[in-house]
Amino acid sequence: MKTNDNKQQLIIQVQNLTKQFGAFTAVDHISFDVKRGEIFGFLGANGAGKTTAMRMLCGLSYPTSGSGSVAGFDVVKEGEKIKRHIGYMSQRFSLYDDLTVQENMELFGGIYGVKSSELRHRATSMLTRLDFLSEKDTLVGSLPLGWKQKLAFVVATIHRPEIVFLDEPTGGVDPITRRQFWEMIYEASSEGTTIFVTTHYMDEAEYCNRISMMVDGKIKALDTPGNLKKKYAAASMDEVFRTLARGAQRGD
Amino acid sequence: MRDSRTMLIALLMPVVQILLFGFAISTEVNNVNVAVVVPKWDEEIRQSVNKLSSNPYITYKGVITEHDIDQQLRSGKVDAIVVFAHDFDRLMAQWKQNGNGKAAMQLIMDASNTITAQAGAGYLNNILAGDLMQSNSLVETHMLFNPQMKSAFNFVPGIMGMIFILICAMLTSVSIVREKETGTMDVLLVSPVRPLSIIFAKMVPYFALSCINLTTILLLARFVLGIPMSGNLGSIITVSLVYLLLSLALGLLISTVAKKQIVALLISAAVMLMPIVMLSGMMFPVENMPDVLKPVSAIVPARWYIDAMRKLLIQGASFNLILKDFLILVGMTLALLALALKNFKDKLE
Structure with a gap:
């Protein structure tokens, strides 16, 4: 399913990426490409190896074998450089509860080396867009979960990364907030940011440009939601997922 | 932060x-195990021993001989030993009459735990000397194992x-x-x-x-x-x-x-x-x-x-x-x- 576009247009390229923990192969020779500006859904059951694969792409963990590049940098040798060009939002809420909205933005912006004048400008404009400026001095810990997640996304993109990795960003969030969250994702995508997102919600999978399905550490399918549904003669992504995940050895 | x-x-x-x-812990004394050495029983001694055995904070461990003092303290069976003088009644009479005199009893304390030893000694002194406590020399106190109370700090x-x-x-x-x-x-x-x-x-x-x-x-x-x-x-x-x-x-x-x-x-x-x-x-x-x-x-x-x-x-x-x-x-x-x-x-x- 490899696209033969201009290499510049491929922001992620992965060949036979493998991660073993002892005798256990968490990620088993996966290969795929992600195009610049794309919303790429990375799906799979619990324990399928999504998070491990994502950690390798973020430079958090070294692959056992295989190769890949993210934003033009090698995942094996240039992990530190990758980190400077990506944003990351973990599946757990990951801002500091005991800092205010503004302080969190300043902290993470500062870590990525965004200049403070620029930072203030971006923070204000992003909060204004969310209609959240009035809450900028509120402690993050006292916000409802939906808001925290939206804020986490804002913080993950505050340094204008080329690509942002979202690890189950909408876990435990109500449908309305999820909807709003995806609007934010679309907005970022329309501005040219590549989105790499893992999710459990199959309705969300429909929002992605292309998705990959991981089962037992391997990529079982990779295509647009429409093509996948056609290929597996399914009415929804949910059905596609169940067809593919049948026979999975791992997960709960 | x-x-x-x-x-x-x-x-x-x-x-x-x-x-x-x-501060706080040093004042707390419970269950001081006390034995006595009595060379010759008399009414005065009996009264003093009664005072000891009836006190709720003291566990009276009975009479021992002079030879056993060291061994009893070392083994930790008792924390303090009161040794009465052989002419205790005569000395006490003298004290009551004159308000001073020679020491009539010895208090030997196990001072390896300095905090309880100090508090215990003060306490026992009070009980034994009773209303004669205005004078310190009635009871002669010895701190064993740690004479200078160095471990207080x-x-x-x-x-x-x-x-x-x-x-x-x-x-x-x-x-x-x-x-x-x-x-x-x-x-x-x-x-x-x-x-x-x-x-x-x-x-x-x-x-x-x-x-x-x-x-x-x-x-x-x-x-x-x-x-x-x-x-x-x-x-x-x-x-x-x-x-x-x-x-x-x-x-x-x-x-x-x-x-x-x-x-x-x-x-x-x-x-x-x-x-x-x-x-x-x-x-x-x-x-x-x-x-x-x-x-x-x-x-x-x-x-x-x-x-x-x-x-x-x-x-x-x-x-x-x-x-x-x-x-x-x-x-x-x-x-x-x-x-x-x-x-x-x-x-x-």
Whole structure:
């Protein structure tokens, strides 16, 4: 399913990426490409190896074998450089509860080396867009979960990364907030940011440009939601997922 | 750090503990085991013995012979022995008549635990002398095993050994593990900040906090408890700083092992506090430990720190005398730090 576009247009390229923990192969020779500006859904059951694969792409963990590049940098040798060009939002809420909205933005912006004048400008404009400026001095810990997640996304993109990795960003969030969250994702995508997102919600999978399905550490399918549904003669992504995940050895 | 509660605990705990151990605990005496030596029974002695045996805070252990005094005290069966004079009734009559005279009884105390010994002696004196207590020479008091009551200040080095482990190790480990738990650690790690800088940044505040604690404890010890501080202040601080680093390294090590805050807390509290209290010589002298436990106590860092602090604070030793303690602490610090960093890197991988 490899696209033969201009290499510049491929922001992620992965060949036979493998991660073993002892005798256990968490990620088993996966290969795929992600195009610049794309919303790429990375799906799979619990324990399928999504998070491990994502950690390798973020430079958090070294692959056992295989190769890949993210934003033009090698995942094996240039992990530190990758980190400077990506944003990351973990599946757990990951801002500091005991800092205010503004302080969190300043902290993470500062870590990525965004200049403070620029930072203030971006923070204000992003909060204004969310209609959240009035809450900028509120402690993050006292916000409802939906808001925290939206804020986490804002913080993950505050340094204008080329690509942002979202690890189950909408876990435990109500449908309305999820909807709003995806609007934010679309907005970022329309501005040219590549989105790499893992999710459990199959309705969300429909929002992605292309998705990959991981089962037992391997990529079982990779295509647009429409093509996948056609290929597996399914009415929804949910059905596609169940067809593919049948026979999975791992997960709960 | 907007975590004002943790901050408060970290700053107040040492003060409270120092004062608690310094004052409150010293006044509490329960169950003093007392035996008596009676050369010749008479009515006066019977009355005194009755006073002892009927007192709720005293456990009367009966009559022993003079030969048994040493053995009874050494074995710990009794805490105090009252030896009545052979002409007790005559001496007492003299006292009652004149209000002075020769000592009519001897009080022999086991002073290996100085705090209870002092309080117990005062208490027994009151009971025995009764209304004649205006004079001190009626009862002649002997403190055995520790005549100068030198260990009266022993708890201060002990507390220092404990507090720094608690604050540095526990708070550091908990705060790092908290970041792991909330996921902020992941976010920090995917950021361009180097992992070492993250660790360093986590350690600095607790190091600063502990330095404040060190100052507070030293000031309290000097001015509130009146500890001589005869050693060189520079050596005291140097050794303490090394110990602080050691505790931080220990905290880091715990944080690489523990996945949940509660686990980190348990490891620091249960696994480390117990050996410190029991094995470091803080409460029970290392020399008195069973041979099996002596090597175990040698790997408890607090033992060497407490030992060094005792020598410096109380005995006023020079740096040469604590060189061994110091080198062991430095060695342990480096080993722990290396282990913790290696572990931390491995976890990242």
